[in-house]
Amino acid sequence: MFSYKNCSFPGCVHFAISDFNPDGSLIESGDFCYAHTENKDEIQQKVFDYIKSHEKIIGLNASGITFTNIDLTGKKFFGCNFSHCLFSGLNSRDILVRMSTFDFSTFSDCNLLACNSHFSSYSGCKFSHVILTGSDLIQDNFCGLSSFQSSFDDSDLYSSYFINAKLIDTSFRNCNIKETVFYEITQQNVSFRQSNTNAAIFDKRGSALFTGLEELNVPRGVQKGPTL
Numbered sequence: 001m002f003s004y005k006n007c008s009f010p011g012c013v014h015f016a017i018s019d020f021n022p023d024g025s026l027i028e029s030g031d032f033c034y035a036h037t038e039n040k041d042e043i044q045q046k047v048f049d050y051i052k053s054h055e056k057i058i059g060l061n062a063s064g065i066t067f068t069n070i071d072l073t074g075k076k077f078f079g080c081n082f083s084h085c086l087f088s089g090l091n092s093r094d095i096l097v098r099m100s101t102f103d104f105s106t107f108s109d110c111n112l113l114a115c116n117s118h119f120s121s122y123s124g125c126k127f128s129h130v131i132l133t134g135s136d137l138i139q140d141n142f143c144g145l146s147s148f149q150s151s152f153d154d155s156d157l158y159s160s161y162f163i164n165a166k167l168i169d170t171s172f173r174n175c176n177i178k179e180t181v182f183y184e185i186t187q188q189n190v191s192f193r194q195s196n197t198n199a200a201i202f203d204k205r206g207s208a209l210f211t212g213l214e215e216l217n218v219p220r221g222v223q224k225g226p227t228l
Contacts, residue, residue, distance in 0.1 A: 004061055004081065007033040015081065018061045020046050024053070026060065034064035051075065127170075 004015040008031045017037060019030030030043070037043050047062050048070065055074060061081040072092040083103040090110040097117040104124040114134045121141040130150040137157050145165040152172050159179040166186045173191055178199040185202075 007031075007036055009033070009036040012036060015061050015063060017043060017063060017065075018047065018059075019043070020050060024050065026050060026058075034062075 006012070007014050007016050012033060012035075014033035014035070016030045016032055017034045019027055021027055024046075030037070032038075034040065034043070044065050047060070047065055048067075050060070051057060051070075051072070056076045056078070057080060058078045059080065060077070062085065063081050063083045064085060065082075066086040067088070067090065068086075069089040070092075072090060072095050074094050075092075076096040076098075077100050078098045080097075080100040082105055083101050085102070085105040087105065087107045087110055089108075090112060092111070093113040093115070095112060095115045095117075097115070097120050099119045101121045102125060103121055105122070106126045106128070107130045108126075108128045110129070111131045112135070113131065115132060116136045117140055118136070118138045119140070122145060123141050124144040125142070125146070127145065127147040127150045129148070132155060133151055133153045135152070135155040137152070137155055137160055139158070140160045142165055143161050143163040145162060145167075147165065147167050147170040149169045151170070152175055154174050155172075156176040157172070157180045158176055161181045162185060163181060163183045164185070165182070167188070167190045169189045170187075171191045172195050173193045175192070175195040177192070177195050177197065180200045182200060182202045
């Protein structure tokens with residue numbers, strides 16, 4: 001797996017975006033992050049071409065790039081960095097993700113069906129009109145997620161984290177949420193119908209959905225929700 005190098009711009013703490021050999025093969029890292037890269041269009045096109053021409057992508061740092069109307073169907077990402085990216089208008093399925101980060105990225109109007117994401121981070125992301133139906137999202141980090149009019153229906157979210165998430169008009173119907181942590185969430189019009197909420201861990205503070213459950217035999221400060 002590739003290691004990331006810090007941006008060479010004085011004082012910059014971000015990682016250098018990936019660069020490529022003349023033959024199009026990926027090298028460990030470039031010199032500058034995307035923000036400090038002079039030829040942004042050129043490096044962005046190189047990233048697009050590399051993803052398009054490879055099924056398995058390992059160690060790619062594409063932080064800060066915008067991905068619009070790109071088909072990622074069947075792509076496999078290992079140890080990649082897509083933090084602070086914009087994903088717009090994606091219609092893809094069967095994407096495999098392992099140990100990758102999408103922190104503080106925005107997903108807008110995306111259909112990402114039957115995705116398989118394990119041990120990856122989506123912390124601080126914004127989901128707007130995102131469909132993740134039928135996905136396996138195992139031990140992923142969604143802490144600080146802002147989700148609007150989006151769906152996780154029919155997905156396996158085993159042992160993932162949604163701490164401090166803001167969930168508006170978002171659906172978790174028929175999901176496996178065993179050991180999934182929903183501490184301190186803000187929710188409005190959220191559905192957990194037919195999901196195993198009795199096996200999930202919720203923050204009980206201020207949520208009418210989970211009130212009146214003091215009789216449950218759980219440790220102080222930990223609240224499991226009812227099955228709806």
